[in-house]
Amino acid sequence: MNQGFLGTQAPFAADVVLLLELAMGAGLLVGAWLARAKRYRQHGWCQSVIVILNLAVITLTMVPSFRTHVLPRIPAKLSKPYFALATAHAALGSTTEVAALYILLAAGTRLLPERLRISRYKPWMRAVLALWWAALFLGFATYARWYVPNLFR
Amino acid sequence: MRRSVFVAVVVAMVVLGSAALGGKHSALAAQQKTQSVEVKIDNFSFGPAALTVSVGSTVTWTNRDDIPHTVVSADDPKVFKSKVLDTDEKFSFTFTKAGTYAYFCSIHPKMTGKVVVQ
Numbered sequence: 067m068n069q070g071f072l073g074t075q076a077p078f079a080a081d082v083v084l085l086l087e088l089a090m091g092a093g094l095l096v097g098a099w100l101a102r103a104k105r106y107r108q109h110g111w112c113q114s115v116i117v118i119l120n121l122a123v124i125t126l127t128m129v130p131s132f133r134t135h136v137l138p139r140i141p142a143k144l145s146k147p148y149f150a151l152a153t154a155h156a157a158l159g160s161t162t163e164v165a166a167l168y169i170l171l172a173a174g175t176r177l178l179p180e181r182l183r184i185s186r187y188k189p190w191m192r193a194v195l196a197l198w199w200a201a202l203f204l205g206f207a208t209y210a211r212w213y214v215p216n217l218f219r
Numbered sequence: 220m221r222r223s224v225f226v227a228v229v230v231a232m233v234v235l236g237s238a239a240l241g242g243k244h245s246a247l248a249a250q251q252k253t254q255s256v257e258v259k260i261d262n263f264s265f266g267p268a269a270l271t272v273s274v275g276s277t278v279t280w281t282n283r284d285d286i287p288h289t290v291v292s293a294d295d296p297k298v299f300k301s302k303v304l305d306t307d308e309k310f311s312f313t314f315t316k317a318g319t320y321a322y323f324c325s326i327h328p329k330m331t332g333k334v335v336v337q
Contacts, residue, residue: 148287215262
């Protein structure tokens, strides 16, 4: 039955994803510090690995869960925190992941046409980092609402 | 003497008759009791978590919690599996074979229960 290990009601996969996401959030901060230290190559690798790993986690675990548990109930049940938090997390999280992938392509490759590339990276990267942590916070709140009894009641 | 025998026979018939009727009535009540049984889902638990019913009984799970849950057989292959049940939604299953049926909530796997069918 794949029970979790964090002492909540969550399944094993949800606990793994929570820890992975927290680690990825921390990893992005380390990556940002690498850029401040002018170690741009390591910065690029660090952020790229995290963005691609997050894409895999979203595709393999979050999207199927959202499709099964949330999508059939919205918009009718959006007034309930259970569905509202998950939907907000999904909307902000997917927007952030797309923005992160865009920066990855624009900054780390030459795949995009010239007019779609970014010349000033810093504000974009900082904005995506802030969005990432907001999405992470919403994800944590979603986990708490879904799997921790007697919370928010 | 004859009169006391008659009284004894009448008393015996009344006692036996009432016992027979009472037995039939209680058997009927027991049968009705096991025909349709409800399990409440609330605060991340099934109540009652363990249940004994007779063959042919229908168990209905009702989600009284404010978050969704499921009811899924732990057997392989799965004997029963509900859709995701939101608040006040129900799932019913009729047990046609004797046995012990363990089940759980697939969203919260620590939520478990069992139905013993006799």
